[in-house]
Amino acid sequence: MISENSQSLRIVITGGSSGIGEAVSLEMAKDKHSFYLTGRNEQRLKEVCEKLTSMGCKAYYGVGDVSDEQAVNSMLEDIKSNLGGVDVVFANAGVGHFGNLEDLTIEQYDESFNVNVRGVFLWLNKTLPMLKSQNKGHLIVTSSNLGLKTGARCSLYAATKHAVQAMVWSLRDELKGTGVKAATINPGSVDTSWFDGKDVDRSKMLAVEDIAKAVRFIIDQDETSDIDHILLLPGKE
Numbered sequence: 001m002i003s004e005n006s007q008s009l010r011i012v013i014t015g016g017s018s019g020i021g022e023a024v025s026l027e028m029a030k031d032k033h034s035f036y037l038t039g040r041n042e043q044r045l046k047e048v049c050e051k052l053t054s055m056g057c058k059a060y061y062g063v064g065d066v067s068d069e070q071a072v073n074s075m076l077e078d079i080k081s082n083l084g085g086v087d088v089v090f091a092n093a094g095v096g097h098f099g100n101l102e103d104l105t106i107e108q109y110d111e112s113f114n115v116n117v118r119g120v121f122l123w124l125n126k127t128l129p130m131l132k133s134q135n136k137g138h139l140i141v142t143s144s145n146l147g148l149k150t151g152a153r154c155s156l157y158a159a160t161k162h163a164v165q166a167m168v169w170s171l172r173d174e175l176k177g178t179g180v181k182a183a184t185i186n187p188g189s190v191d192t193s194w195f196d197g198k199d200v201d202r203s204k205m206l207a208v209e210d211i212a213k214a215v216r217f218i219i220d221q222d223e224t225s226d227i228d229h230i231l232l233l234p235g236k237e
């Protein structure tokens with residue numbers, strides 16, 4: 001149900017085909033916003049868009065690699081023609097390669113930095129002018145608790161998340177005096193397909209819905225606040 005004060009927002013979600021991105025779209029769809037989801041898996045994107053449409057929202061998707069500038073440019077054109085602009089960018093697509101540093105490969109390095117850092121840079125870089133021209137809007141990046149600390153077997157992943165953490169913190173300084181806000185969410189382990197087939201106890205992880213509520217809190221904050229980051233750790237020991 002839409003409250004009288006709620007305004008319909010145009011929300012772009014990279015990595016909207018599954019996991020945290022999908023959960024955020026479903027949480028925000030309760031307020032009948034409009035959505036543009038990106039990812040490479042067209043079937044999954046279609047399925048999530050159908051769920052959003054069944055909840056009474058407008059929902060579109062774009063297929064492509066988040067780190068491919070041409071693909072991002074063409075999705076931005078699609079966003080402009082379907083939604084007329086953007087109010088919230090949730091730069092969420094990401095991959096995780098974990099292991100001791102000497103066991104990681106250059107291919108894993110390239111994919112990690114391309115998706116987790118270049119992909120975030122491209123989407124922020126190309127949507128900022130639209131948000132700044134409106135003098136309002138949100139840029140929200142999925143970082144990690146490993147954007148704020150380090151740990152064994154996390155060198156590559158933590159390096160990418162520290163990179164986007166630094167990117168957002170610098171951007172926040174550039175946005176001072178504007179109505180545009182930038183923030184990160186920093187979850188610990190979240191029960192998503194990342195852990196499929198792995199011998200780990202998923203019952204003690206964060207649920208995707210926990211992250212979706214945190215993102216809603218950032219999007220719904222009043223003008224009087226400017227959330228910097230939200231660190232979420234699993235509640236069960």
Ligand SMILES: NC(=O)c1ccc[n+]([C@@H]2O[C@H](COP(=O)([O-])OP(=O)(O)OC[C@H]3O[C@@H](n4cnc5c(N)ncnc54)[C@H](OP(=O)(O)O)[C@@H]3O)[C@@H](O)[C@H]2O)c1
Binds near residue numbers: 066
């Ligand atoms: N799960 C955790 O424990 C955890 C903890 C902290 C932070 N995070 C962060 O949360 C974010 C979402 O991950 P998740 O856990 O929800 O996993 P997920 O379900 O695997 O979602 C990852 C999303 O990223 C997209 N993606 C991956 N590579 C891409 C590429 N090259 N081009 C375009 N899209 C790409 C995937 O879409 P397609 O498959 O359709 O391409 C998918 O929608 C990531 O940034 C991750 O680092 C996860």
